[in-house]
Amino acid sequence: MYLRNCWYVAGWSRDYERSLKPQKLLGENVVFYRQADGTPVALEDACPHRKLPLSMGQLEGDTVVCGYHGLTFDGTGRCTDSPTQRGMTPRRAVVKSYPVADRYGLLWIWMGDPEQADRDEIFEIENYDNPAWGCTDGGVLSMECNYLWVVDNLLDPSHVAWVHVTSFAGAGTDDQPLTMDKTDRGVIVARWISGAEPSPYYKDLVRFEGACDRLQHYEMCFPAIALNKSIYTPVGTGGPGSEPVEKTYINISYNFMTPIDENTTQYIWFQHRNTDPHDAAISKKMNDGAIMAFHEDKVVLEAVHKGMAEMKTPNIDMGLDLGAKTFRMLLNRRIEAEQDQIAAAE
Secondary structure (H helix, E strand, C coil): CCCCCCEEEEEEHHHCCCCCEEEEECCEEEEEEECCCCCEEEEECCCCCCCCCHHHCEEECCEEECCCCCCEECCCCEEEECHHHCCCCCCCCECCECCEEEECCEEEEECCCHHHCCHHHCCCCCCCCCCCCEECCCEEEEECCCHHHHHHHCCCHHHHHHHCCCCCCCCCCCCCCCEEEEECCEEEEEEEEEEECCCCCCCCCCCCCCCEEEEEEEEEECCCEEEEEEEEEECCCCCCCCCCCCCCEEEEEEEEEEEEECCEEEEEEEEEECCCCCCHHHHHHHHHHHHHHHHHHHHHHHHHHHHHHCCCCCCCCCHHHHHHHHHHHHHHHHHHHHHHHHHHHC
Protein backbone atom coordinates (compact mmCIF):
# COMPACT_ATOMS: atom_id res chain seq x y z
CA MET A 1 0.00 0.00 0.00
CA TYR A 2 1.46 3.32 -1.10
CA LEU A 3 0.29 6.91 -1.09
CA ARG A 4 -0.37 7.52 -4.79
CA ASN A 5 -1.95 10.95 -5.11
CA CYS A 6 1.34 12.77 -4.67
CA TRP A 7 4.56 13.50 -6.54
CA TYR A 8 7.48 11.07 -6.41
CA VAL A 9 10.92 11.50 -7.93
CA ALA A 10 11.35 9.10 -10.84
CA GLY A 11 14.99 10.06 -11.38
CA TRP A 12 17.38 12.78 -12.49
CA SER A 13 16.04 14.73 -15.47
CA ARG A 14 19.38 14.33 -17.23
CA ASP A 15 18.87 10.56 -17.40
CA TYR A 16 15.74 10.76 -19.59
CA GLU A 17 16.38 11.22 -23.31
CA ARG A 18 14.93 10.48 -26.75
CA SER A 19 14.86 6.77 -25.99
CA LEU A 20 12.65 4.32 -24.12
CA LYS A 21 13.60 3.94 -20.46
CA PRO A 22 11.78 1.27 -18.41
CA GLN A 23 11.42 1.54 -14.64
CA LYS A 24 9.36 -0.06 -11.91
CA LEU A 25 7.85 2.43 -9.45
CA LEU A 26 5.40 1.61 -6.67
CA GLY A 27 5.15 -1.88 -8.13
CA GLU A 28 4.06 -0.58 -11.56
CA ASN A 29 6.05 -0.93 -14.77
CA VAL A 30 6.48 2.44 -16.47
CA VAL A 31 8.27 3.47 -19.67
CA PHE A 32 9.65 7.00 -20.01
CA TYR A 33 10.82 8.98 -23.00
CA ARG A 34 11.06 12.56 -24.22
CA GLN A 35 9.22 13.98 -27.18
CA ALA A 36 11.11 15.93 -29.83
CA ASP A 37 10.50 19.21 -27.96
CA GLY A 38 11.89 17.74 -24.72
CA THR A 39 8.52 17.15 -23.05
CA PRO A 40 8.73 14.07 -20.78
CA VAL A 41 6.24 11.22 -21.20
CA ALA A 42 5.44 8.30 -18.89
CA LEU A 43 3.24 5.38 -19.97
CA GLU A 44 2.36 1.98 -18.57
CA ASP A 45 5.06 -0.31 -19.90
CA ALA A 46 2.63 -2.82 -21.37
CA CYS A 47 0.86 -2.99 -24.72
CA PRO A 48 -2.87 -3.66 -24.10
CA HIS A 49 -2.84 -6.53 -26.65
CA ARG A 50 -0.57 -9.15 -25.03
CA LYS A 51 1.18 -6.95 -22.47
CA LEU A 52 4.57 -7.00 -24.15
CA PRO A 53 6.56 -4.17 -22.54
CA LEU A 54 6.40 -1.12 -24.78
CA SER A 55 10.03 -0.53 -23.82
CA MET A 56 10.83 -3.52 -26.06
CA GLY A 57 9.41 -1.59 -29.01
CA GLN A 58 10.73 1.55 -30.62
CA LEU A 59 10.28 5.29 -30.54
CA GLU A 60 9.04 6.77 -33.82
CA GLY A 61 8.69 10.53 -33.69
CA ASP A 62 6.72 11.23 -30.53
CA THR A 63 4.99 7.82 -30.49
CA VAL A 64 5.87 4.36 -29.19
CA VAL A 65 5.47 1.38 -31.51
CA CYS A 66 4.91 -2.02 -29.89
CA GLY A 67 7.50 -4.57 -30.94
CA TYR A 68 4.91 -7.37 -31.33
CA HIS A 69 2.24 -6.17 -33.81
CA GLY A 70 2.96 -2.48 -34.29
CA LEU A 71 0.21 -0.92 -32.19
CA THR A 72 1.30 2.70 -31.84
CA PHE A 73 0.64 5.03 -28.89
CA ASP A 74 1.11 8.75 -28.39
CA GLY A 75 2.19 10.55 -25.22
CA THR A 76 -1.35 10.47 -23.82
CA GLY A 77 -1.59 6.68 -24.21
CA ARG A 78 -4.01 6.90 -27.17
CA CYS A 79 -3.57 4.33 -29.94
CA THR A 80 -2.80 6.20 -33.15
CA ASP A 81 -2.19 3.24 -35.46
CA SER A 82 -3.03 -0.47 -35.65
CA PRO A 83 -1.25 -1.76 -38.80
CA THR A 84 -2.90 -5.20 -38.85
CA GLN A 85 -6.44 -3.74 -38.86
CA ARG A 86 -6.36 -0.09 -39.82
CA GLY A 87 -9.71 1.60 -39.45
CA MET A 88 -10.75 -0.92 -36.81
CA THR A 89 -8.54 0.00 -33.87
CA PRO A 90 -10.01 -1.61 -30.71
CA ARG A 91 -11.60 0.98 -28.45
CA ARG A 92 -9.78 -0.50 -25.48
CA ALA A 93 -6.38 -0.07 -27.13
CA VAL A 94 -5.36 2.58 -24.61
CA VAL A 95 -2.29 2.73 -22.40
CA LYS A 96 -2.30 4.34 -18.96
CA SER A 97 -0.35 7.60 -18.88
CA TYR A 98 1.14 9.36 -15.87
CA PRO A 99 1.58 13.10 -15.25
CA VAL A 100 5.29 14.00 -15.18
CA ALA A 101 7.23 17.23 -14.69
CA ASP A 102 10.82 18.45 -14.71
CA ARG A 103 11.78 20.56 -11.71
CA TYR A 104 14.99 21.12 -9.72
CA GLY A 105 16.90 18.87 -12.11
CA LEU A 106 14.59 15.98 -11.20
CA LEU A 107 11.83 14.20 -13.08
CA TRP A 108 8.68 13.92 -10.96
CA ILE A 109 5.82 11.48 -11.53
CA TRP A 110 2.25 11.37 -10.19
CA MET A 111 1.23 7.73 -9.69
CA GLY A 112 -2.37 8.33 -8.64
CA ASP A 113 -5.48 9.91 -10.17
CA PRO A 114 -4.25 12.11 -13.05
CA GLU A 115 -7.14 14.51 -12.48
CA GLN A 116 -5.73 15.37 -9.07
CA ALA A 117 -2.18 16.06 -10.25
CA ASP A 118 -1.21 19.64 -9.38
CA ARG A 119 2.31 20.78 -10.27
CA ASP A 120 2.11 23.42 -7.55
CA GLU A 121 2.24 20.55 -5.04
CA ILE A 122 5.71 19.41 -6.10
CA PHE A 123 7.99 19.60 -3.07
CA GLU A 124 9.61 23.03 -2.89
CA ILE A 125 13.38 23.33 -2.62
CA GLU A 126 14.08 26.72 -1.08
CA ASN A 127 17.04 28.72 -2.39
CA TYR A 128 17.44 26.36 -5.35
CA ASP A 129 18.01 29.32 -7.68
CA ASN A 130 19.88 31.40 -5.08
CA PRO A 131 23.33 32.13 -6.59
CA ALA A 132 24.84 32.33 -3.09
CA TRP A 133 24.12 28.66 -2.40
CA GLY A 134 26.33 25.77 -3.52
CA CYS A 135 25.02 22.41 -4.66
CA THR A 136 26.50 18.92 -4.98
CA ASP A 137 25.94 16.63 -7.96
CA GLY A 138 24.06 14.18 -5.75
CA GLY A 139 23.51 10.56 -6.62
CA VAL A 140 21.15 7.63 -6.93
CA LEU A 141 21.29 4.35 -5.05
CA SER A 142 19.18 1.20 -5.21
CA MET A 143 18.57 -0.23 -1.75
CA GLU A 144 17.28 -3.77 -1.27
CA CYS A 145 14.88 -2.84 1.49
CA ASN A 146 11.40 -1.42 1.96
CA TYR A 147 11.35 2.37 1.63
CA LEU A 148 9.97 2.78 5.16
CA TRP A 149 13.23 1.44 6.62
CA VAL A 150 15.02 4.28 4.82
CA VAL A 151 12.39 6.69 6.16
CA ASP A 152 13.02 5.41 9.69
CA ASN A 153 16.76 5.89 9.24
CA LEU A 154 16.33 9.50 8.08
CA LEU A 155 14.22 10.31 11.13
CA ASP A 156 16.90 8.97 13.49
CA PRO A 157 19.70 11.45 14.31
CA SER A 158 21.21 9.01 16.82
CA HIS A 159 22.31 6.31 14.38
CA VAL A 160 25.13 8.53 13.09
CA ALA A 161 27.06 7.94 16.32
CA TRP A 162 27.51 4.28 15.38
CA VAL A 163 26.98 3.97 11.61
CA HIS A 164 28.79 7.14 10.47
CA VAL A 165 31.70 7.40 12.89
CA THR A 166 34.07 9.02 10.36
CA SER A 167 31.53 11.42 8.82
CA PHE A 168 28.37 12.66 10.58
CA ALA A 169 29.07 11.50 14.15
CA GLY A 170 30.26 13.79 16.90
CA ALA A 171 29.84 14.63 20.57
CA GLY A 172 26.22 14.56 21.68
CA THR A 173 24.88 12.52 18.78
CA ASP A 174 24.65 9.45 20.99
CA ASP A 175 22.86 10.73 24.08
CA GLN A 176 21.54 14.31 23.83
CA PRO A 177 17.72 14.54 24.12
CA LEU A 178 15.60 14.81 20.98
CA THR A 179 12.42 16.77 20.27
CA MET A 180 9.66 15.57 17.95
CA ASP A 181 7.08 17.78 16.24
CA LYS A 182 4.28 17.00 13.81
CA THR A 183 3.79 19.37 10.87
CA ASP A 184 1.20 19.64 8.11
CA ARG A 185 3.62 17.82 5.81
CA GLY A 186 5.16 15.25 8.13
CA VAL A 187 7.43 15.02 11.18
CA ILE A 188 10.55 16.78 12.49
CA VAL A 189 13.02 15.17 14.90
CA ALA A 190 15.69 17.60 16.09
CA ARG A 191 18.19 18.61 18.75
CA TRP A 192 20.72 21.34 19.45
CA ILE A 193 24.11 20.20 20.69
CA SER A 194 26.01 23.01 22.40
CA GLY A 195 29.74 23.57 22.78
CA ALA A 196 30.93 20.51 20.83
CA GLU A 197 33.48 20.05 18.07
CA PRO A 198 32.11 19.81 14.50
CA SER A 199 31.63 16.32 13.10
CA PRO A 200 34.41 15.02 10.79
CA TYR A 201 32.31 15.67 7.66
CA TYR A 202 31.89 19.37 8.49
CA LYS A 203 35.16 20.13 10.27
CA ASP A 204 36.83 21.70 7.20
CA LEU A 205 33.62 23.24 5.83
CA VAL A 206 32.60 25.60 8.63
CA ARG A 207 33.93 29.17 8.55
CA PHE A 208 35.12 29.45 12.15
CA GLU A 209 37.57 27.72 14.49
CA GLY A 210 36.93 25.66 17.59
CA ALA A 211 33.74 24.37 19.14
CA CYS A 212 30.26 25.12 17.87
CA ASP A 213 26.57 24.93 18.54
CA ARG A 214 25.12 22.29 16.22
CA LEU A 215 21.59 21.56 15.04
CA GLN A 216 20.51 18.15 13.81
CA HIS A 217 17.19 18.75 12.01
CA TYR A 218 15.72 15.54 10.55
CA GLU A 219 12.45 16.22 8.73
CA MET A 220 10.36 13.71 6.78
CA CYS A 221 7.65 14.93 4.42
CA PHE A 222 4.93 12.98 2.62
CA PRO A 223 5.20 10.69 0.77
CA ALA A 224 8.89 10.02 1.58
CA ILE A 225 11.05 13.12 1.16
CA ALA A 226 13.65 13.89 3.82
CA LEU A 227 15.06 17.33 4.50
CA ASN A 228 18.01 16.85 6.82
CA LYS A 229 19.40 20.21 7.90
CA SER A 230 22.76 20.64 9.62
CA ILE A 231 23.53 24.02 11.17
CA TYR A 232 26.94 24.87 12.63
CA THR A 233 27.32 28.22 14.35
CA PRO A 234 29.83 29.71 16.83
CA VAL A 235 29.31 28.77 20.48
CA GLY A 236 26.62 30.89 22.10
CA THR A 237 24.86 31.79 18.83
CA GLY A 238 22.80 28.62 18.41
CA GLY A 239 19.82 27.11 20.18
CA PRO A 240 16.03 26.92 19.72
CA GLY A 241 14.67 30.04 18.07
CA SER A 242 18.11 31.43 17.20
CA GLU A 243 18.75 33.26 13.92
CA PRO A 244 21.81 32.66 11.70
CA VAL A 245 24.80 34.94 12.25
CA GLU A 246 27.51 35.91 9.77
CA LYS A 247 29.53 32.70 10.20
CA THR A 248 26.61 30.28 10.52
CA TYR A 249 27.04 27.31 8.17
CA ILE A 250 23.91 25.63 6.81
CA ASN A 251 23.81 22.45 4.78
CA ILE A 252 20.57 20.78 3.71
CA SER A 253 20.55 17.21 2.47
CA TYR A 254 17.54 16.52 0.26
CA ASN A 255 16.66 12.83 0.10
CA PHE A 256 13.98 11.37 -2.17
CA MET A 257 12.80 7.82 -1.56
CA THR A 258 10.65 6.18 -4.23
CA PRO A 259 9.46 2.62 -3.66
CA ILE A 260 10.31 0.32 -6.55
CA ASP A 261 8.38 -2.47 -4.87
CA GLU A 262 7.93 -3.67 -1.30
CA ASN A 263 11.51 -4.95 -1.16
CA THR A 264 13.43 -2.29 -3.10
CA THR A 265 13.85 1.47 -2.88
CA GLN A 266 15.30 4.05 -5.23
CA TYR A 267 17.17 6.63 -3.15
CA ILE A 268 18.15 9.97 -4.75
CA TRP A 269 19.87 12.83 -2.95
CA PHE A 270 21.88 16.03 -3.17
CA GLN A 271 23.31 18.57 -0.71
CA HIS A 272 22.61 22.31 -0.76
CA ARG A 273 24.77 24.72 1.30
CA ASN A 274 24.82 28.46 2.04
CA THR A 275 28.51 28.88 1.08
CA ASP A 276 31.01 28.37 -1.75
CA PRO A 277 28.54 28.30 -4.66
CA HIS A 278 31.21 27.86 -7.32
CA ASP A 279 33.76 25.70 -5.52
CA ALA A 280 33.73 22.41 -7.42
CA ALA A 281 36.35 20.86 -5.13
CA ILE A 282 34.17 21.40 -2.05
CA SER A 283 31.12 20.06 -3.86
CA LYS A 284 33.02 16.92 -4.88
CA LYS A 285 34.39 16.38 -1.38
CA MET A 286 30.91 16.70 0.13
CA ASN A 287 29.38 14.43 -2.47
CA ASP A 288 32.07 11.78 -2.03
CA GLY A 289 31.52 11.89 1.74
CA ALA A 290 27.76 11.54 1.33
CA ILE A 291 28.14 8.60 -1.04
CA MET A 292 30.37 6.83 1.49
CA ALA A 293 27.90 7.48 4.32
CA PHE A 294 24.85 6.38 2.34
CA HIS A 295 26.55 3.14 1.40
CA GLU A 296 27.09 2.59 5.13
CA ASP A 297 23.33 3.07 5.57
CA LYS A 298 22.67 0.67 2.69
CA VAL A 299 24.53 -2.18 4.38
CA VAL A 300 22.68 -1.66 7.65
CA LEU A 301 19.19 -1.13 6.20
CA GLU A 302 19.35 -4.11 3.85
CA ALA A 303 20.29 -6.27 6.84
CA VAL A 304 17.46 -4.72 8.89
CA HIS A 305 14.96 -5.48 6.10
CA LYS A 306 16.07 -9.09 6.00
CA GLY A 307 16.21 -9.42 9.78
CA MET A 308 12.71 -8.02 10.29
CA ALA A 309 11.30 -10.22 7.52
CA GLU A 310 12.86 -13.35 9.03
CA MET A 311 12.47 -12.55 12.73
CA LYS A 312 12.01 -15.49 15.09
CA THR A 313 11.44 -13.41 18.23
CA PRO A 314 9.53 -10.10 18.54
CA ASN A 315 11.40 -6.85 17.91
CA ILE A 316 11.23 -3.91 20.32
CA ASP A 317 10.93 -0.14 19.91
CA MET A 318 12.91 2.52 21.77
CA GLY A 319 12.39 6.18 22.52
CA LEU A 320 14.43 7.20 19.48
CA ASP A 321 11.77 5.53 17.29
CA LEU A 322 9.06 8.05 18.21
CA GLY A 323 9.51 10.20 15.10
CA ALA A 324 9.52 7.22 12.73
CA LYS A 325 6.49 5.62 14.38
CA THR A 326 4.60 8.92 14.27
CA PHE A 327 5.37 9.45 10.59
CA ARG A 328 4.25 5.92 9.73
CA MET A 329 0.99 6.48 11.61
CA LEU A 330 0.30 9.77 9.78
CA LEU A 331 1.23 8.24 6.42
CA ASN A 332 -1.05 5.24 7.02
CA ARG A 333 -3.93 7.59 7.80
CA ARG A 334 -3.42 9.33 4.46
CA ILE A 335 -3.22 6.04 2.60
CA GLU A 336 -6.40 4.79 4.25
CA ALA A 337 -8.23 8.03 3.44
CA GLU A 338 -7.08 7.74 -0.18
CA GLN A 339 -8.29 4.14 -0.38
CA ASP A 340 -11.67 5.13 1.10
CA GLN A 341 -11.95 7.87 -1.54
CA ILE A 342 -11.22 5.38 -4.32
CA ALA A 343 -13.74 2.89 -2.92
CA ALA A 344 -16.43 5.57 -2.67
CA ALA A 345 -15.90 6.55 -6.30
CA GLU A 346 -16.28 2.98 -7.60
